[in-house]
Amino acid sequence: MAESFGDRLRRRVEQTSPLCVGLDPSSGLLERWGLPDSPAGIAAMADAVLEAVAPAAAAIKPQVAFFERHGAAGFAVLEEVLAAGRDQGLLVIADAKRGDIDSTMAAYGQAWLSEESPLKADALTVTGYLGIGAMQEVLELAAATGRGLFCVVASSNREGRTLQEATIPTGASVESMLLNQLAHANEWERACSGATLGPYGAVVGATRTAGSLALESLGGPFLVPGVGAQGATPADVGALFAGVPRGSVLVNASRSILATGPDRGALRAAAEELGGQLAEALR
């Protein structure tokens, strides 16, 4: 049995920092870097970012949408970026927010979490509108391969709030229900494997308040957007995740790091500074 993704993540966070650098090669950012909005331009940006941030960040998170804009040629660059991230020692999280019925989810699992796939990543982001129950095969594949999932529970943007806070018949919110389902899946996996932290993570925006969310119950890692451009601070993250195990929180930052490029020294300095602030806040 492969080492649990949760434990792999925890080890890497403690060796480096809680920082995950979001690789979002938007047309605006490419222009700012003086690069063309093309597969070659994206590859050049990715190369600089990976090399610059690898010593300071635990993970890199390519946002698949920005590669997908260039079709198959964009995916060819994404394959290279995923491999290069691994070679640099970074955990690589494919931010694809996939979510579908069971047979389709199984195919997404093959695409992103199986050893043979050219798109294999350490973890994949997913959404649960069609139910976490439809993800059984993907959950099993992740556990078997030492890979992970991050399911969006409480997103950082305001537009999803009404849906995520809707109430199910037990009185729980939708986001609490998903968190609880992930917690049970982690509990089962940890009982089977002896892992400290299970492979099933939750995306919880730093812009949210814990409210009724029992974050400490997850038993798996957190992926946390919302710091920087969306307004949350390292201190907000520290307060929100005060009750969860040390090393289980990965904080994503994209624009605030990438906008300091293309100078690699500036990129590394920005990653080191924010990584240090986050480590301090989550101590």
Next chain:
Amino acid sequence: MAESFGDRLRRRVEQTSPLCVGLDPSSGLLERWGLPDSPAGIAAMADAVLEAVAPAAAAIKPQVAFFERHGAAGFAVLEEVLAAGRDQGLLVIADAKRGDIDSTMAAYGQAWLSEESPLKADALTVTGYLGIGAMQEVLELAAATGRGLFCVVASSNREGRTLQEATIPTGASVESMLLNQLAHANEWERACSGATLGPYGAVVGATRTAGSLALESLGGPFLVPGVGAQGATPADVGALFAGVPRGSVLVNASRSILATGPDRGALRAAAEELGGQLAEALR
């Protein structure tokens, strides 16, 4: 201003049938056809299906997950399939269930709905866990280009039911809220463009009952999975959509058609038979 996707769909349905053929090149189906589970195997299957069903079906719906299993090489085949489907006169729906925050959704819009993209399709499926409000730019792009979206409202699988039936503070269900938001977007677009049917569609499983869903309020097209392998019949579809405008319902069938291949005559006969039954049920 381009003709509304809803009106394009309606015209095509009335010329052919309400049938949308789901192109789901799973490893099991490829094996059944005697084809390798490879980009070349998928291309061979797609070629046969497109040519066979084009006269009998309104649309083809490639399930992106099955292409994604082969990474960039799978996406290269998908680009060819999308173009070939258009060349055959079929509406082409990319079943990708994308859903994210606003800047990322805008990138998905560029990927699937912009004229320049190698992955351009007539419509894209999306999910709303992060809110339909985050899709503003994609909605506008769809309207401007004569393309459409299908947002999952009430999925055909049971695992999503608790989330989709959760209650928001007004007392409405999540699925009713999404349907209502799509209806308002269609109302606005129809007022601006004079279209009969707007570009924003809803995915509603044939396995569901209308219940509190005001399907007749949508003012846009429906994409309906669940017939065949998942147990619903053409009569179920007829009953569920009795109140909606003629020509606004597209019924997806995949395994029940594809399992008759690779013989093209058998594929066409299966598409003609089911297309005829659906046209009758939705008369």
